[in-house]
Amino acid sequence: MSTVNKKKAVILLSGGLDSATCLAIANKQGYACYAVSFDYGQRHKAELLAAKRLADELGVEGFKTIRIDMDGIGGSALTDDSIAVPEGGVAEGIPVTYVPARNTIFLSLALGWAEVLDADDIFIGVNAVDYSGYPDCRPEFVSAFEKLANVATKKGVETHSLSIKTPLIDMSKADIINKGISLGVDYGLTVSCYQANDAGEACGKCDSCRLRTEGFAAAGVPDPTRYR
Amino acid sequence: MSTVNKKKAVILLSGGLDSATCLAIANKQGYACYAVSFDYGQRHKAELLAAKRLADELGVEGFKTIRIDMDGIGGSALTDDSIAVPEGGVAEGIPVTYVPARNTIFLSLALGWAEVLDADDIFIGVNAVDYSGYPDCRPEFVSAFEKLANVATKKGVETHSLSIKTPLIDMSKADIINKGISLGVDYGLTVSCYQANDAGEACGKCDSCRLRTEGFAAAGVPDPTRYR
Numbered sequence: 001m002s003t004v005n006k007k008k009a010v011i012l013l014s015g016g017l018d019s020a021t022c023l024a025i026a027n028k029q030g031y032a033c034y035a036v037s038f039d040y041g042q043r044h045k046a047e048l049l050a051a052k053r054l055a056d057e058l059g060v061e062g063f064k065t066i067r068i069d070m071d072g073i074g075g076s077a078l079t080d081d082s083i084a085v086p087e088g089g090v091a092e093g094i095p096v097t098y099v100p101a102r103n104t105i106f107l108s109l110a111l112g113w114a115e116v117l118d119a120d121d122i123f124i125g126v127n128a129v130d131y132s133g134y135p136d137c138r139p140e141f142v143s144a145f146e147k148l149a150n151v152a153t154k155k156g157v158e159t160h161s162l163s164i165k166t167p168l169i170d171m172s173k174a175d176i177i178n179k180g181i182s183l184g185v186d187y188g189l190t191v192s193c194y195q196a197n198d199a200g201e202a203c204g205k206c207d208s209c210r211l212r213t214e215g216f217a218a219a220g221v222p223d224p225t226r227y228r
Numbered sequence: 229m230s231t232v233n234k235k236k237a238v239i240l241l242s243g244g245l246d247s248a249t250c251l252a253i254a255n256k257q258g259y260a261c262y263a264v265s266f267d268y269g270q271r272h273k274a275e276l277l278a279a280k281r282l283a284d285e286l287g288v289e290g291f292k293t294i295r296i297d298m299d300g301i302g303g304s305a306l307t308d309d310s311i312a313v314p315e316g317g318v319a320e321g322i323p324v325t326y327v328p329a330r331n332t333i334f335l336s337l338a339l340g341w342a343e344v345l346d347a348d349d350i351f352i353g354v355n356a357v358d359y360s361g362y363p364d365c366r367p368e369f370v371s372a373f374e375k376l377a378n379v380a381t382k383k384g385v386e387t388h389s390l391s392i393k394t395p396l397i398d399m400s401k402a403d404i405i406n407k408g409i410s411l412g413v414d415y416g417l418t419v420s421c422y423q424a425n426d427a428g429e430a431c432g433k434c435d436s437c438r439l440r441t442e443g444f445a446a447a448g449v450p451d452p453t454r455y456r
Contacts, residue, residue, distance in 0.1 A: 066301075069294045073337070075344035094382045101340035104380045108336040109301070112329035116303035140379045148372040152332045154322045157363045 006032035008061070008119035009165070010110045013037050015050030016192040017212055018168055021180035022125035023058050025167045028183055034062040034117055038106055040099075041071025041079045046200040050191040057189060062117075066109055075100045078194060085194045087205035094133050095207060097194055103136035107145050107164065114162070115155045122149075123165045130173035130215060132207050142166050173215025181221060188224035201228035234260035236289070236347035237393070238338045241265050243278030244420040245440055246396055249408035250353035251286050253395045256411055262290040262345055266334055268327075269299025269307050274428040278419040285417060290345075294337055303328045306422060313422045315433035322361050323435060325422055331364035335373050335392065342390070343383045350377075351393045358401035358443060360435050370394050401443025409449060416452035429456035 009031040013019045026033050037051035048065060055063040070079055076099040077083040083096055103124065110122050126137040135141060146164045150156035168176055180187065192212045193202035202209050204227045216223035237259040241247045254261050265279035276293060283291040298307055304327040305311040311324055331352065338350045354365040363369060374392045378384035396404050408415065420440045421430035430437050432455045444451035 064300060066297045068296050068337070070337075070340065072292060072294060073341050073344055075340070094385075098382055099340075100343035100383075101336055101381055104339060104376065105333070105336040108329055108333040109296070109298075111332060112298065112303070112327075113301050115328035116301055135382055135385045136380045138379070141376070144372075144376040144379050148332065148369070148376050151366070151368045151372050152364045153329055154326055154363055157322075 006030060007121070008032045008034060008117050009121040009123055010114045010117065010119050011035045011123045012106055012110055012125065013051045013055060015047035015054060015190060016208070017180070017187055017190045017215070018125035018127055018176060020054045020058070020185050020187070020190045021176050021183070022123050022168060023054065023060070024180055024183040024185045026123045026165070027058060031121065032061045033059070034064070034113065034119065035060045036064045036066060036110055036113060038109070039065055039067045040102070041069070043078055043081070043085070044191065044194055044196045046196040046198055047191045050189060050200060053189050057186065064113065068105065068109070070099070070102075070105070073100065085206050087203070090132065090207045090210055094135065097132060097207065098134050101136070103141065104145070111149050111153065111162070115153050118155070120161045121163050121165050123167070125168050126166050127168045127171060127173070127176065129171060130211050132211070139169060142169070172218070173211055174218035177215050177219040177221055197228060201226045203228065234258060235349070236260045236262060236345050237349040237351055238342045238345065238347050239263045239288070239351045240334055240338055240353065241279045241283060243275035243282060243418060244436070245408070245415060245418045245443070246353035246355055246404060248282045248286070248413050248415070248418050249404050249411070250351050250396060251282065251288070252408055252411040252413045254351045254393070255286060259349065260289045261287070262292070262341065262347065263288045264292045264294060264338055264341060266337070267293055267295045268330070269297070271306055271309070271313070272419065272422055272424045274424040274426055275419045278417060278428060281417050285414065292341065296333065296337070298327065298330075298333070301328065313434050315431070318360065318435045318438055322363065325360060325435065326362050329364070331369065332373070339377050339381065339390070343381050346383070348389045349391050349393050351395070353396050354394050355396045355399060355401070355404065357399060358439050360439070367394070367397060370397070400446070401439055402446035405443050405447040405449055425456060429454045431456065
Protein backbone atom coordinates (compact mmCIF):
# COMPACT_ATOMS: atom_id res chain seq x y z
CA MET A 1 0.00 0.00 0.00
CA SER A 2 1.46 3.38 -0.86
CA THR A 3 1.95 5.97 1.85
CA VAL A 4 -0.66 8.17 0.25
CA ASN A 5 -3.48 5.73 1.01
CA LYS A 6 -2.41 4.84 4.51
CA LYS A 7 -4.39 5.97 7.52
CA LYS A 8 -2.32 8.39 9.58
CA ALA A 9 -1.60 8.07 13.28
CA VAL A 10 0.33 10.15 15.80
CA ILE A 11 2.48 8.02 18.13
CA LEU A 12 3.80 9.23 21.48
CA LEU A 13 7.41 8.03 21.45
CA SER A 14 9.35 8.53 24.67
CA GLY A 15 12.31 6.39 23.70
CA GLY A 16 11.42 3.69 26.25
CA LEU A 17 10.44 0.07 25.81
CA ASP A 18 6.65 0.52 25.80
CA SER A 19 6.41 3.36 23.30
CA ALA A 20 8.86 1.63 20.94
CA THR A 21 6.63 -1.45 20.95
CA CYS A 22 3.60 0.76 20.44
CA LEU A 23 5.19 2.32 17.33
CA ALA A 24 6.06 -1.14 15.96
CA ILE A 25 2.42 -2.23 16.47
CA ALA A 26 1.04 0.86 14.73
CA ASN A 27 3.44 0.29 11.81
CA LYS A 28 2.38 -3.36 11.61
CA GLN A 29 -1.28 -2.27 11.56
CA GLY A 30 -0.51 -0.32 8.41
CA TYR A 31 -0.57 3.23 9.70
CA ALA A 32 1.53 6.05 8.33
CA CYS A 33 3.14 6.93 11.65
CA TYR A 34 4.02 10.42 12.90
CA ALA A 35 6.04 10.09 16.10
CA VAL A 36 6.36 12.82 18.70
CA SER A 37 8.64 13.04 21.71
CA PHE A 38 8.70 15.71 24.40
CA ASP A 39 11.63 17.59 25.84
CA TYR A 40 9.98 18.59 29.13
CA GLY A 41 13.01 19.15 31.30
CA GLN A 42 13.30 15.48 32.29
CA ARG A 43 16.43 14.20 34.03
CA HIS A 44 16.82 11.41 31.53
CA LYS A 45 17.44 13.36 28.34
CA ALA A 46 19.07 10.27 26.85
CA GLU A 47 15.54 9.05 26.10
CA LEU A 48 15.17 11.85 23.53
CA LEU A 49 18.11 10.55 21.50
CA ALA A 50 16.70 7.04 21.86
CA ALA A 51 13.33 8.24 20.52
CA LYS A 52 15.00 9.71 17.44
CA ARG A 53 17.01 6.52 16.83
CA LEU A 54 13.88 4.38 17.23
CA ALA A 55 11.93 6.56 14.82
CA ASP A 56 14.70 6.15 12.24
CA GLU A 57 15.06 2.41 12.86
CA LEU A 58 11.39 1.43 12.98
CA GLY A 59 10.34 3.86 10.25
CA VAL A 60 8.03 6.88 10.48
CA GLU A 61 6.53 9.39 8.07
CA GLY A 62 7.36 12.25 10.40
CA PHE A 63 9.12 12.90 13.69
CA LYS A 64 8.95 15.89 16.00
CA THR A 65 10.41 16.76 19.38
CA ILE A 66 8.31 19.37 21.17
CA ARG A 67 9.90 21.43 23.94
CA ILE A 68 7.63 22.32 26.89
CA ASP A 69 8.65 24.30 29.98
CA MET A 70 7.42 21.69 32.47
CA ASP A 71 10.53 22.00 34.61
CA GLY A 72 9.22 25.49 35.48
CA ILE A 73 6.21 23.77 37.05
CA GLY A 74 8.18 21.06 38.87
CA GLY A 75 6.51 18.80 41.42
CA SER A 76 8.23 15.57 40.35
CA ALA A 77 11.49 13.73 40.90
CA LEU A 78 11.80 13.64 37.10
CA THR A 79 11.67 17.42 36.63
CA ASP A 80 13.04 18.73 39.94
CA ASP A 81 16.63 17.80 40.80
CA SER A 82 15.98 18.41 44.50
CA ILE A 83 13.61 15.40 44.67
CA ALA A 84 15.50 12.08 44.56
CA VAL A 85 14.40 9.19 42.35
CA PRO A 86 13.46 6.27 44.67
CA GLU A 87 15.75 3.23 44.34
CA GLY A 88 14.26 0.91 46.96
CA GLY A 89 11.76 -0.99 44.80
CA VAL A 90 8.27 -0.39 43.44
CA ALA A 91 6.07 0.65 46.41
CA GLU A 92 2.31 1.05 46.91
CA GLY A 93 0.64 4.31 45.89
CA ILE A 94 1.60 7.01 43.39
CA PRO A 95 5.37 7.59 43.56
CA VAL A 96 7.30 10.90 43.49
CA THR A 97 8.32 10.18 39.89
CA TYR A 98 4.72 10.99 38.94
CA VAL A 99 4.80 14.17 36.81
CA PRO A 100 1.66 16.28 37.34
CA ALA A 101 -0.66 16.06 34.32
CA ARG A 102 2.13 14.72 32.08
CA ASN A 103 0.11 12.42 29.83
CA THR A 104 -2.70 14.99 29.62
CA ILE A 105 -0.19 17.56 28.38
CA PHE A 106 1.48 15.10 25.95
CA LEU A 107 -1.83 13.87 24.53
CA SER A 108 -3.07 17.46 24.15
CA LEU A 109 -0.09 18.36 21.98
CA ALA A 110 -0.42 15.10 20.05
CA LEU A 111 -4.08 15.98 19.52
CA GLY A 112 -3.13 19.35 18.04
CA TRP A 113 -0.68 17.69 15.65
CA ALA A 114 -3.23 14.96 14.77
CA GLU A 115 -5.74 17.64 13.82
CA VAL A 116 -3.24 19.42 11.57
CA LEU A 117 -2.29 16.08 9.93
CA ASP A 118 -5.96 15.03 9.68
CA ALA A 119 -5.13 11.85 11.62
CA ASP A 120 -7.91 10.11 13.53
CA ASP A 121 -5.76 7.97 15.77
CA ILE A 122 -3.27 8.69 18.54
CA PHE A 123 -1.22 5.82 19.99
CA ILE A 124 0.06 5.92 23.55
CA GLY A 125 1.98 3.05 25.10
CA VAL A 126 0.38 3.17 28.54
CA ASN A 127 0.14 -0.05 30.45
CA ALA A 128 -1.84 -0.64 33.64
CA VAL A 129 -0.33 -4.01 34.63
CA ASP A 130 3.43 -3.71 35.23
CA TYR A 131 3.42 0.04 35.83
CA SER A 132 4.26 2.67 38.42
CA GLY A 133 0.69 3.45 39.53
CA TYR A 134 0.43 6.74 37.64
CA PRO A 135 -3.24 7.85 37.35
CA ASP A 136 -2.73 8.94 33.74
CA CYS A 137 -1.86 5.42 32.59
CA ARG A 138 -5.27 3.91 33.44
CA PRO A 139 -8.16 3.09 31.09
CA GLU A 140 -10.43 5.67 32.87
CA PHE A 141 -7.97 8.38 31.93
CA VAL A 142 -7.67 7.28 28.32
CA SER A 143 -11.43 7.07 27.92
CA ALA A 144 -11.95 10.55 29.43
CA PHE A 145 -9.29 12.00 27.12
CA GLU A 146 -10.91 10.46 24.06
CA LYS A 147 -14.27 11.99 25.00
CA LEU A 148 -12.58 15.35 25.49
CA ALA A 149 -10.78 15.16 22.13
CA ASN A 150 -14.07 14.80 20.30
CA VAL A 151 -15.58 17.96 21.80
CA ALA A 152 -12.36 20.00 22.01
CA THR A 153 -11.37 20.16 18.36
CA LYS A 154 -12.80 21.17 14.97
CA LYS A 155 -12.08 17.68 13.66
CA GLY A 156 -13.65 16.00 16.69
CA VAL A 157 -16.82 18.11 16.51
CA GLU A 158 -17.17 17.51 12.77
CA THR A 159 -16.36 13.78 12.61
CA HIS A 160 -16.46 12.31 16.18
CA SER A 161 -13.70 10.06 14.86
CA LEU A 162 -10.78 10.79 17.17
CA SER A 163 -9.52 7.73 18.95
CA ILE A 164 -6.83 7.09 21.56
CA LYS A 165 -5.25 3.69 20.91
CA THR A 166 -3.61 1.82 23.79
CA PRO A 167 -2.52 -1.56 22.44
CA LEU A 168 -0.42 -2.31 25.56
CA ILE A 169 -2.98 -1.41 28.22
CA ASP A 170 -3.69 -4.97 29.43
CA MET A 171 -0.33 -6.56 28.64
CA SER A 172 2.32 -7.60 31.15
CA LYS A 173 5.84 -6.26 30.58
CA ALA A 174 6.89 -9.76 29.43
CA ASP A 175 4.03 -9.83 26.88
CA ILE A 176 5.07 -6.41 25.60
CA ILE A 177 8.68 -7.54 25.18
CA ASN A 178 7.68 -10.73 23.35
CA LYS A 179 5.35 -8.77 21.10
CA GLY A 180 8.08 -6.25 20.29
CA ILE A 181 10.63 -8.93 19.53
CA SER A 182 8.19 -10.61 17.15
CA LEU A 183 7.94 -7.26 15.36
CA GLY A 184 11.70 -6.78 15.19
CA VAL A 185 12.13 -4.10 17.87
CA ASP A 186 15.75 -3.76 18.99
CA TYR A 187 15.32 -3.03 22.70
CA GLY A 188 19.03 -2.24 22.91
CA LEU A 189 18.06 1.11 21.32
CA THR A 190 15.53 1.96 24.03
CA VAL A 191 16.18 3.86 27.27
CA SER A 192 13.76 3.35 30.18
CA CYS A 193 15.82 4.43 33.20
CA TYR A 194 14.58 7.56 35.03
CA GLN A 195 18.16 8.60 35.65
CA ALA A 196 19.95 7.30 32.58
CA ASN A 197 23.24 9.07 31.96
CA ASP A 198 23.96 10.92 28.72
CA ALA A 199 25.30 7.71 27.18
CA GLY A 200 21.92 6.08 27.87
CA GLU A 201 23.30 3.74 30.56
CA ALA A 202 20.78 2.66 33.18
CA CYS A 203 20.96 2.77 37.01
CA GLY A 204 19.27 -0.61 37.47
CA LYS A 205 17.60 0.59 40.68
CA CYS A 206 14.72 2.94 39.83
CA ASP A 207 11.14 1.65 39.36
CA SER A 208 11.41 1.89 35.61
CA CYS A 209 14.63 -0.19 35.56
CA ARG A 210 13.13 -2.76 37.95
CA LEU A 211 9.95 -3.22 35.89
CA ARG A 212 12.05 -3.54 32.76
CA THR A 213 14.59 -5.99 34.19
CA GLU A 214 11.82 -8.19 35.63
CA GLY A 215 10.05 -8.03 32.25
CA PHE A 216 13.05 -9.42 30.37
CA ALA A 217 13.49 -12.14 32.99
CA ALA A 218 9.78 -13.10 32.83
CA ALA A 219 9.88 -13.10 29.04
CA GLY A 220 12.92 -15.38 29.11
CA VAL A 221 14.76 -13.03 26.79
CA PRO A 222 18.33 -11.69 27.23
CA ASP A 223 18.25 -8.15 28.66
CA PRO A 224 20.09 -5.83 26.23
CA THR A 225 20.06 -2.91 28.70
CA ARG A 226 23.42 -1.25 29.24
CA TYR A 227 23.80 -0.80 33.00
CA ARG A 228 26.44 1.57 34.31
CA MET B 229 -7.98 37.40 55.06
CA SER B 230 -4.27 36.66 54.94
CA THR B 231 -2.79 35.09 51.86
CA VAL B 232 -2.03 31.97 53.83
CA ASN B 233 -5.70 31.13 54.38
CA LYS B 234 -6.88 31.96 50.88
CA LYS B 235 -8.00 29.24 48.51
CA LYS B 236 -5.62 29.08 45.56
CA ALA B 237 -6.62 29.25 41.91
CA VAL B 238 -4.72 29.11 38.63
CA ILE B 239 -5.93 31.71 36.13
CA LEU B 240 -5.30 31.49 32.38
CA LEU B 241 -4.27 35.04 31.50
CA SER B 242 -3.82 35.75 27.79
CA GLY B 243 -3.58 39.52 28.13
CA GLY B 244 -6.94 40.06 26.44
CA LEU B 245 -10.17 41.54 27.71
CA ASP B 246 -11.87 38.31 28.80
CA SER B 247 -9.02 36.78 30.79
CA ALA B 248 -8.32 40.12 32.51
CA THR B 249 -11.94 40.22 33.67
CA CYS B 250 -11.70 36.61 34.75
CA LEU B 251 -8.66 37.38 36.93
CA ALA B 252 -10.46 40.37 38.48
CA ILE B 253 -13.46 38.13 39.29
CA ALA B 254 -11.25 35.44 40.88
CA ASN B 255 -9.49 38.11 42.96
CA LYS B 256 -12.86 39.53 44.04
CA GLN B 257 -13.99 36.03 45.05
CA GLY B 258 -11.06 35.95 47.48
CA TYR B 259 -8.73 33.53 45.73
CA ALA B 260 -4.96 33.68 45.91
CA CYS B 261 -4.42 33.89 42.15
CA TYR B 262 -1.61 32.28 40.17
CA ALA B 263 -1.75 33.56 36.60
CA VAL B 264 -0.25 31.74 33.64
CA SER B 265 0.23 32.93 30.07
CA PHE B 266 1.53 30.94 27.11
CA ASP B 267 4.15 31.87 24.56
CA TYR B 268 3.03 29.48 21.83
CA GLY B 269 4.43 31.18 18.77
CA GLN B 270 1.42 33.45 18.33
CA ARG B 271 1.58 36.43 15.93
CA HIS B 272 0.37 38.80 18.60
CA LYS B 273 3.22 38.58 21.09
CA ALA B 274 2.16 41.95 22.48
CA GLU B 275 -0.49 40.06 24.47
CA LEU B 276 2.29 38.47 26.55
CA LEU B 277 3.51 41.87 27.74
CA ALA B 278 -0.11 42.82 28.39
CA ALA B 279 -0.59 39.67 30.50
CA LYS B 280 2.42 40.58 32.66
CA ARG B 281 1.19 44.17 33.10
CA LEU B 282 -2.30 42.95 34.03
CA ALA B 283 -0.91 40.47 36.56
CA ASP B 284 1.06 43.31 38.19
CA GLU B 285 -1.85 45.74 38.07
CA LEU B 286 -4.66 43.44 39.24
CA GLY B 287 -2.49 41.58 41.74
CA VAL B 288 -1.46 37.92 41.75
CA GLU B 289 0.44 35.61 44.11
CA GLY B 290 2.40 34.17 41.21
CA PHE B 291 2.85 34.64 37.47
CA LYS B 292 4.39 32.33 34.89
CA THR B 293 4.82 32.43 31.14
CA ILE B 294 5.17 28.94 29.70
CA ARG B 295 6.79 28.50 26.29
CA ILE B 296 5.35 25.74 24.07
CA ASP B 297 6.50 24.87 20.53
CA MET B 298 3.03 25.08 18.99
CA ASP B 299 4.30 27.00 15.97
CA GLY B 300 6.04 23.75 15.02
CA ILE B 301 2.58 22.17 14.75
CA GLY B 302 0.97 25.06 12.85
CA GLY B 303 -2.48 24.74 11.32
CA SER B 304 -3.75 28.19 12.31
CA ALA B 305 -3.58 31.76 11.08
CA LEU B 306 -2.31 32.66 14.55
CA THR B 307 0.72 30.34 14.45
CA ASP B 308 1.47 30.10 10.73
CA ASP B 309 2.42 33.33 8.96
CA SER B 310 1.40 31.88 5.59
CA ILE B 311 -2.29 31.81 6.63
CA ALA B 312 -3.81 35.32 6.68
CA VAL B 313 -5.98 36.56 9.54
CA PRO B 314 -9.50 37.25 8.11
CA GLU B 315 -10.52 40.91 8.20
CA GLY B 316 -13.95 40.77 6.55
CA GLY B 317 -16.13 40.29 9.63
CA VAL B 318 -17.14 37.41 11.89
CA ALA B 319 -18.42 34.58 9.62
CA GLU B 320 -20.31 31.34 10.25
CA GLY B 321 -18.35 28.21 11.23
CA ILE B 322 -14.96 27.71 12.84
CA PRO B 323 -12.51 30.29 11.42
CA VAL B 324 -8.85 29.81 10.38
CA THR B 325 -7.77 31.59 13.56
CA TYR B 326 -8.78 28.44 15.44
CA VAL B 327 -5.60 26.90 16.93
CA PRO B 328 -5.81 23.09 17.06
CA ALA B 329 -6.33 21.88 20.64
CA ARG B 330 -5.18 25.22 22.10
CA ASN B 331 -7.38 25.38 25.19
CA THR B 332 -6.83 21.67 25.85
CA ILE B 333 -3.07 22.28 25.84
CA PHE B 334 -3.36 25.43 27.99
CA LEU B 335 -5.67 23.80 30.53
CA SER B 336 -3.42 20.72 30.72
CA LEU B 337 -0.43 22.84 31.68
CA ALA B 338 -2.57 24.87 34.10
CA LEU B 339 -3.70 21.55 35.60
CA GLY B 340 -0.10 20.49 36.16
CA TRP B 341 0.66 23.78 37.92
CA ALA B 342 -2.58 23.58 39.95
CA GLU B 343 -1.56 20.16 41.20
CA VAL B 344 1.88 21.38 42.26
CA LEU B 345 0.31 24.38 44.03
CA ASP B 346 -2.44 22.20 45.57
CA ALA B 347 -5.07 24.47 43.99
CA ASP B 348 -8.54 23.04 43.31
CA ASP B 349 -9.73 25.68 40.88
CA ILE B 350 -8.66 26.75 37.40
CA PHE B 351 -10.24 29.86 35.87
CA ILE B 352 -10.54 30.25 32.10
CA GLY B 353 -12.23 33.25 30.50
CA VAL B 354 -14.06 31.40 27.76
CA ASN B 355 -17.31 32.86 26.53
CA ALA B 356 -19.82 31.18 24.25
CA VAL B 357 -21.93 34.25 23.38
CA ASP B 358 -19.84 36.92 21.62
CA TYR B 359 -17.09 34.55 20.49
CA SER B 360 -15.38 33.20 17.38
CA GLY B 361 -17.04 29.78 17.31
CA TYR B 362 -14.05 27.86 18.65
CA PRO B 363 -15.08 24.37 19.87
CA ASP B 364 -12.85 24.66 22.93
CA CYS B 365 -14.76 27.66 24.29
CA ARG B 366 -18.04 25.76 24.79
CA PRO B 367 -19.54 24.37 28.01
CA GLU B 368 -19.32 20.78 26.62
CA PHE B 369 -15.56 21.19 26.33
CA VAL B 370 -15.15 22.63 29.81
CA SER B 371 -17.24 19.89 31.36
CA ALA B 372 -15.26 17.16 29.56
CA PHE B 373 -11.98 18.70 30.68
CA GLU B 374 -13.13 18.86 34.30
CA LYS B 375 -14.04 15.16 34.20
CA LEU B 376 -10.64 14.37 32.70
CA ALA B 377 -8.78 16.41 35.34
CA ASN B 378 -10.29 14.35 38.13
CA VAL B 379 -9.10 11.02 36.69
CA ALA B 380 -5.81 12.27 35.18
CA THR B 381 -4.04 13.52 38.29
CA LYS B 382 -3.00 12.32 41.75
CA LYS B 383 -4.93 15.20 43.30
CA GLY B 384 -8.02 14.51 41.21
CA VAL B 385 -8.03 10.80 42.01
CA GLU B 386 -7.56 11.47 45.73
CA THR B 387 -9.98 14.39 46.20
CA HIS B 388 -12.27 14.63 43.14
CA SER B 389 -12.12 18.35 43.86
CA LEU B 390 -10.68 19.83 40.66
CA SER B 391 -12.94 22.39 39.09
CA ILE B 392 -12.77 24.48 35.91
CA LYS B 393 -14.36 27.87 36.58
CA THR B 394 -15.83 29.82 33.66
CA PRO B 395 -17.45 32.93 35.11
CA LEU B 396 -17.86 34.55 31.66
CA ILE B 397 -19.36 31.60 29.82
CA ASP B 398 -22.91 33.01 29.46
CA MET B 399 -22.08 36.71 29.39
CA SER B 400 -22.22 39.02 26.39
CA LYS B 401 -19.08 41.06 25.63
CA ALA B 402 -20.89 44.15 26.93
CA ASP B 403 -21.73 42.38 30.22
CA ILE B 404 -18.09 41.31 30.57
CA ILE B 405 -16.87 44.87 30.04
CA ASN B 406 -19.34 46.30 32.54
CA LYS B 407 -18.39 43.65 35.08
CA GLY B 408 -14.69 44.37 34.62
CA ILE B 409 -15.16 48.11 34.95
CA SER B 410 -17.09 47.59 38.20
CA LEU B 411 -14.05 45.64 39.43
CA GLY B 412 -11.56 48.32 38.36
CA VAL B 413 -10.07 46.61 35.29
CA ASP B 414 -8.17 49.06 33.08
CA TYR B 415 -8.98 47.72 29.62
CA GLY B 416 -6.40 50.09 28.16
CA LEU B 417 -3.83 47.57 29.41
CA THR B 418 -5.38 44.64 27.52
CA VAL B 419 -4.54 43.50 23.98
CA SER B 420 -7.16 41.47 22.07
CA CYS B 421 -6.12 41.96 18.43
CA TYR B 422 -4.93 38.84 16.59
CA GLN B 423 -2.35 40.91 14.75
CA ALA B 424 -1.46 43.56 17.29
CA ASN B 425 1.91 45.17 16.58
CA ASP B 426 4.74 45.10 19.11
CA ALA B 427 3.44 48.33 20.65
CA GLY B 428 0.12 46.57 21.31
CA GLU B 429 -1.77 48.65 18.72
CA ALA B 430 -4.81 46.92 17.19
CA CYS B 431 -5.79 46.39 13.55
CA GLY B 432 -9.49 47.07 14.13
CA LYS B 433 -10.43 44.54 11.45
CA CYS B 434 -9.93 40.98 12.77
CA ASP B 435 -12.72 39.05 14.51
CA SER B 436 -11.25 39.70 17.92
CA CYS B 437 -11.11 43.48 17.30
CA ARG B 438 -14.66 43.47 15.93
CA LEU B 439 -16.12 41.60 18.91
CA ARG B 440 -14.27 43.93 21.26
CA THR B 441 -15.24 47.17 19.52
CA GLU B 442 -18.89 46.11 19.37
CA GLY B 443 -18.69 45.15 23.04
CA PHE B 444 -17.58 48.63 24.11
CA ALA B 445 -20.27 50.22 21.94
CA ALA B 446 -22.99 47.93 23.38
CA ALA B 447 -21.76 48.59 26.92
CA GLY B 448 -21.90 52.34 26.29
CA VAL B 449 -18.34 52.69 27.52
CA PRO B 450 -15.50 54.61 25.82
CA ASP B 451 -13.23 52.19 23.93
CA PRO B 452 -9.67 52.58 25.28
CA THR B 453 -8.16 50.42 22.51
CA ARG B 454 -5.18 51.97 20.70
CA TYR B 455 -5.79 51.39 16.99
CA ARG B 456 -2.93 51.83 14.59
